[in-house]
Amino acid sequence: MFLRRNAGKTVPLVLVITLAVMLIQSIIALINSIPLSIRTIYRYTDAFLGVSPRLDPTMTPTFVKTLTTNPPVEIEKVILCRASGAQVKSIVGKWPFAVMAMERADLDYYLQRQGAKGITGRFPKDGAPEMIISESVARNLNLKLGDTFLKPDDSENFSRMPVKVVGIIKADRWMMLSNKQYFADTQPIPIDFALIFTKDISKQGEYDRWAERKMKGEFAQLFAFHQIEKQSSEMFAVLYKIINLVIGVLVIVITTMMGMLMNIYQSQRLVEFGLLQAIGFTKQQLLKRVLIESLIVIVGGWFVGLAAARGVLLIAQAALMTPNAFALDVADPMALMYTVPVPIAILIVAIGTIWLRFRNFDPVAVVERRLV
Amino acid sequence: MIQATNVSLVYNDHEKKVFACNDVTLEVKPGEFLGILGPSGSGKSSLLYLLSGLKNPSSGTIHHHGKDLQSLNDQQRAELRKKHFGFVFQQPFLLGYLTALENILAISPASKQRAEDLLAELGLRDKLHRLPHELSGGERQRVCVARALINQPEVIFADEPTAALDHTNGEQVVQLLNQHRGQGSLVMVTHDPTMLASSDRVERMTEGTLVGR
Numbered sequence: 001m002f003l004r005r006n007a008g009k010t011v012p013l014v015l016v017i018t019l020a021v022m023l024i025q026s027i028i029a030l031i032n033s034i035p036l037s038i039r040t041i042y043r044y045t046d047a048f049l050g051v052s053p054r055l056d057p058t059m060t061p062t063f064v065k066t067l068t069t070n071p072p073v074e075i076e077k078v079i080l081c082r083a084s085g086a087q088v089k090s091i092v093g094k095w096p097f098a099v100m101a102m103e104r105a106d107l108d109y110y111l112q113r114q115g116a117k118g119i120t121g122r123f124p125k126d127g128a129p130e131m132i133i134s135e136s137v138a139r140n141l142n143l144k145l146g147d148t149f150l151k152p153d154d155s156e157n158f159s160r161m162p163v164k165v166v167g168i169i170k171a172d173r174w175m176m177l178s179n180k181q182y183f184a185d186t187q188p189i190p191i192d193f194a195l196i197f198t199k200d201i202s203k204q205g206e207y208d209r210w211a212e213r214k215m216k217g218e219f220a221q222l223f224a225f226h227q228i229e230k231q232s233s234e235m236f237a238v239l240y241k242i243i244n245l246v247i248g249v250l251v252i253v254i255t256t257m258m259g260m261l262m263n264i265y266q267s268q269r270l271v272e273f274g275l276l277q278a279i280g281f282t283k284q285q286l287l288k289r290v291l292i293e294s295l296i297v298i299v300g301g302w303f304v305g306l307a308a309a310r311g312v313l314l315i316a317q318a319a320l321m322t323p324n325a326f327a328l329d330v331a332d333p334m335a336l337m338y339t340v341p342v343p344i345a346i347l348i349v350a351i352g353t354i355w356l357r358f359r360n361f362d363p364v365a366v367v368e369r370r371l372v
Numbered sequence: 373m374i375q376a377t378n379v380s381l382v383y384n385d386h387e388k389k390v391f392a393c394n395d396v397t398l399e400v401k402p403g404e405f406l407g408i409l410g411p412s413g414s415g416k417s418s419l420l421y422l423l424s425g426l427k428n429p430s431s432g433t434i435h436h437h438g439k440d441l442q443s444l445n446d447q448q449r450a451e452l453r454k455k456h457f458g459f460v461f462q463q464p465f466l467l468g469y470l471t472a473l474e475n476i477l478a479i480s481p482a483s484k485q486r487a488e489d490l491l492a493e494l495g496l497r498d499k500l501h502r503l504p505h506e507l508s509g510g511e512r513q514r515v516c517v518a519r520a521l522i523n524q525p526e527v528i529f530a531d532e533p534t535a536a537l538d539h540t541n542g543e544q545v546v547q548l549l550n551q552h553r554g555q556g557s558l559v560m561v562t563h564d565p566t567m568l569a570s571s572d573r574v575e576r577m578t579e580g581t582l583v584g585r
């Protein structure tokens with residue numbers, strides 16, 4: 001009742017909490033979108049273990065033999081492909097990406113393994129300078145069917161001949177694929193990459209770890225999704241330390257501000273509490289009333305803040321992220337966790353100050369008008 | 373019904389002791405209108421707070437129906453004030469965000485009909501839903517009177533209920549209190565003898581003690 005009749009005092013309190021929660025939630029979700037985007041870009045590597053020789057290009061069959069002998073989980077397929085480098089855009093600049101060139105039959109298996117739902121356009125012809133890319137890549141690099149992507153004069157996205165995009169794969173995952181014959185014809189050093197697929201895709205991670213232990217000391221490079229996850233989390237560890245500090249300071253500042261605001265707001269009501277106590281309300285009843293009011297304000301502000309943050313993030317997603325195929329989690333659970341200390345801290349401060357006020361409180365002083 | 377025996381209330385005012393009440397013995401009888409008359413600073417308000425359990429005496433005892441008020445805890449005393457006592461203070465204290473009617477229901481949420489009737493009898497029929505700042509001083513004090521009466525208390529304590537009002541309004545408030553108290557007693561503190569014309573008994577107070585004994 002007090003809250004409703006005193007909207008002028010209540011709304012600013014709710015608003016401060018709303019803004020704080022909105023700020024924290026948005027900042028964290030946006031920052032999280034960086035590693036999330038990177039993980040999304042390289043998500044395709046969780047479907048297989050990649051192996052390439054570091055020193056001797058003829059070693060690939062030996063490695064494959066080692067890695068398919070007594071594996072801990074059943075292996076379904078091994079694909080030998082060729083690869084070259086290209087660049088994609090990310091929120092934090094350009095990132096390397098692999099163009100994988102494989103035979104037509106292997107492409108079919110690979111696309112199915114990656115959960116592709118078909119292709120618009122067509123597959124590359126054997127030996128032709130042609131490639132297919134997935135929808136995310138097309139959006140990210142602003143490529144359409146018929147565009148030329150790899151070029152002889154582009155050192156970042158190099159190929160001996162201009163390579164045309166002839167098909168766009170319907171898939172969420174990021175992929176750049178070409179035909180093995182063309183790569184074999186144009187690459188100066190023939191290095192086969194082996195892609196090893198476990199039968200049960202959910203056991204791929206387990207296999208990857210086993211493979212890493214087994215290949216220790218060999219001159220081979222392994223590519224596995226969990227490595228990318230580890231790298232990206234290491235890369236951002238310092239960033240997150242800074243964020244924790246900033247958010248911590250923000251929570252302290254906002255809590256202090258809110259505590260003071262709430263204190264002023266409750267002081268204005270001492271007359272009310274004195275009167276109510278004089279005419280027969282207990283301190284507990286009044287404390288309970290204040291507590292419920294504070295809870296409504298704080299939890300209300302928190303919810304409105306979360307809703308507002310979601311709005312901001314949805315706008316950011318539509319305007320910034322989706323057009324570039326960057327990933328943003330508008331319901332980021334970590335961001336949500338970061339907002340939790342705000343209402344809790346404010347509630348503690350509010351209750352603390354009110355309790356202190358009530359402890360030595362004489363209703364007579366109010367009734368006698370010695371206060372006000 | 374309320375029996376004060378040798379009660380004193382001492383304030384420590386810069387080392388010096390101030391006896392706001394000094395060895396007062398007094399009984400409030402059922403159904404009576406007791407006036408307490410005295411000049412400013414004589415300790416009338418203090419006596420009222422002692423009788424109603426808002427303050428604890430420094431010495432002496434207050435019994436309500438034979439029960440020592442000091443033996444009650446905060447909650448029991450609040451309950452006593454809410455259910456059995458009514459209060460009208462010098463200033464017409466109302467909750468500013470509640471209407472006249474809601475101010476009364478705040479004490480006694482179940483008595484809507486009685487609250488409306490009471491306010492009507494006190495001449496506020498058209499003003500039930502006004503906020504306090506939309507009422508005059510006299511009207512506000514009448515809302516306070518209705519609030520004091522709502523639970524049909526055993527005793528109404530009125531501390532200078534007329535002080536903030538002009539003489540006519542003041543007399544009206546006293547009369548309303550007297551008319552509507554039913555079986556309840558009325559203990560009224562004032563420095564204005566004309567306000568006690570309808571009282572059954574008047575005690576005079578100076579410097580913390582009852583005189584004329």
Ligand SMILES: Nc1ncnc2c1ncn2[C@@H]1O[C@H](COP(=O)(O)OP(=O)(O)OP(=O)(O)O)[C@@H](O)[C@H]1O
Pocket residue numbers: 383384385390391392410411412413414415416417418419563
């Ligand atoms: N909190 C306090 N601290 C110290 N002295 C006090 C306090 N409250 C009251 N007194 C003193 O106690 C005495 C009695 O005060 P009390 O308020 O009971 O008088 P009163 O008869 O009600 O006066 P008035 O008619 O002006 O309301 C006064 O001398 C006053 O100064």
Ligand SMILES: [Mg+2]
Pocket residue numbers: 416417418531532
């Ligand atoms: Mg007084």
